[in-house]
Amino acid sequence: MKTLLNLRALLIALGMCALSVQAQEAFKIGLILPMTGQQATTGKQIEAAARLFMAQNGDKVAGRKIELIIKDDGGIPDAAKRIAQELVVNDKVGVLGGFGLTPLALATAPIATQSKTPMVVMAAATSIITEASPYIVRTSFTLAQCSVAMGDWAPKNGIKRVVTLVSDYGPGIDAERFFKERFLLNSGQVIESLRVPLRNPDFAPFLQKVRDLKPDALFVFVPSGAGAAVMKQFLERGMDKAGIKLIGTGDMTDDDQLNDMGDGSLGVVTSHHYSAMHPSAVNKKFVEAFKKANHGMRPNFMAVGGYDGMRVIYEALKNTKGGQGGGDALLAAMKGQIFESPRGQIFIDAQTRDIVQNIYLRRVEKKDGELYNVEFDVIKEVKDPGKTK
Numbered sequence: 001m002k003t004l005l006n007l008r009a010l011l012i013a014l015g016m017c018a019l020s021v022q023a024q025e026a027f028k029i030g031l032i033l034p035m036t037g038q039q040a041t042t043g044k045q046i047e048a049a050a051r052l053f054m055a056q057n058g059d060k061v062a063g064r065k066i067e068l069i070i071k072d073d074g075g076i077p078d079a080a081k082r083i084a085q086e087l088v089v090n091d092k093v094g095v096l097g098g099f100g101l102t103p104l105a106l107a108t109a110p111i112a113t114q115s116k117t118p119m120v121v122m123a124a125a126t127s128i129i130t131e132a133s134p135y136i137v138r139t140s141f142t143l144a145q146c147s148v149a150m151g152d153w154a155p156k157n158g159i160k161r162v163v164t165l166v167s168d169y170g171p172g173i174d175a176e177r178f179f180k181e182r183f184l185l186n187s188g189q190v191i192e193s194l195r196v197p198l199r200n201p202d203f204a205p206f207l208q209k210v211r212d213l214k215p216d217a218l219f220v221f222v223p224s225g226a227g228a229a230v231m232k233q234f235l236e237r238g239m240d241k242a243g244i245k246l247i248g249t250g251d252m253t254d255d256d257q258l259n260d261m262g263d264g265s266l267g268v269v270t271s272h273h274y275s276a277m278h279p280s281a282v283n284k285k286f287v288e289a290f291k292k293a294n295h296g297m298r299p300n301f302m303a304v305g306g307y308d309g310m311r312v313i314y315e316a317l318k319n320t321k322g323g324q325g326g327g328d329a330l331l332a333a334m335k336g337q338i339f340e341s342p343r344g345q346i347f348i349d350a351q352t353r354d355i356v357q358n359i360y361l362r363r364v365e366k367k368d369g370e371l372y373n374v375e376f377d378v379i380k381e382v383k384d385p386g387k388t389k
């Protein structure tokens with residue numbers, strides 16, 4: 001009897017030991033990012049932002065240590081999916097995050113669903129993404145959100161005939177569609193819609209065509225990192241001097257590249273959710289700290305998506321006492337979050353799990369000797385207009 005009691009005591013002690021080990025185990029966040037290849041700046045910006053967030057907010061939430069794992073998908077969808085599987089099965093991450101391109105997010109969505117792991121999309125911006133898994137929450141933006149704003153602004157500002165030029169994949173097709181729909185509604189005319197390949201695009205033949213068509217403006221969407229090439233070739237062809245205005249979503253005048261684009265970019269108007277020049281105390285603090293931690297690098301909209309994504313994860317961990325209740329509890333705690341981001345007030349719509357945010361109209365201007373997207377108008381609390389249900 002005594003030995004049995006002892007055995008029981010031993011088993012209880014072992015059980016408690018296992019419990020306390022579990023309590024002390026780190027909560028792992030797996031970020032899958034393009035750290036190499038064409039989209040490498042997206043990975044660099046999001047990694048820097050995630051590390052800044054942790055430096056500012058500590059690596060413990062509700063008493064639980066947080067471990068950040070960053071993996072390079074090279075911009076390849078199959079790699080993103082394989083890495084997600086490894087992170088979930090081997091590393092036992094509690095949350096997946098990152099996703100620098102739409103195809104990377106779409107390839108990974110089934111892993112999030114099967115493993116019931118919340119997946120925070122910090123960069124990719126095609127409307128359909130949040131519908132690919134009920135475990136997806138987005139802290140970036142959608143092209144539909146931004147493009148509608150430009151479809152309203154352009155015709156009110158003397159732009160009646162437009163050619164659109166977009167990267168030929170999800171976000172480009174959304175940008176083309178939502179700009180065009182709104183622009184036509186406002187009596188504008190889209191005289192040609194051009195699509196360029198995502199990989200290694202050569203803009204020259206497309207821009208030549210635009211020059212021959214002589215529209216009032218060229219509307220452009222290219223992903224982060226490709227804007228400088230468009231700007232350079234647009235200016236080299238003297239298209240601005242031929243009276244063609246350059247407009248688009250703010251991906252083109254990306255803060256990561258803008259200051260190197262030269263004075264030819266002055267006056268370019270874009271619509272977007274974030275500018276490093278956004279005039280708020282929260283943003284000033286963010287930009288200063290980001291630059292200080294990263295050898296003067298200016299944060300772009302990708303960095304803000306990453307920074308806010310980490311905040312959504314941290315808040316969810318706080319509200320679940322360190323992730324108790326697993327993926328479903330965390331997901332529930334992510335829905336409906338509302339807070340002031342460096343871009344302004346944001347809200348995670350509990351129903352769609354997508355971000356609701358302000359969209360700004362901005363003009364490239366010189367401030368303190370540097371080129372910036374200076375906001376001059378705002379459309380408040382824009383929901384994604386691209387949801388199919």
Ligand code: DHB
Binds near residue numbers: 100
């Ligand atoms: C996507 C990627 C980008 O770099 C960007 O600026 C917008 C959208 C995407 O693939 O979804």
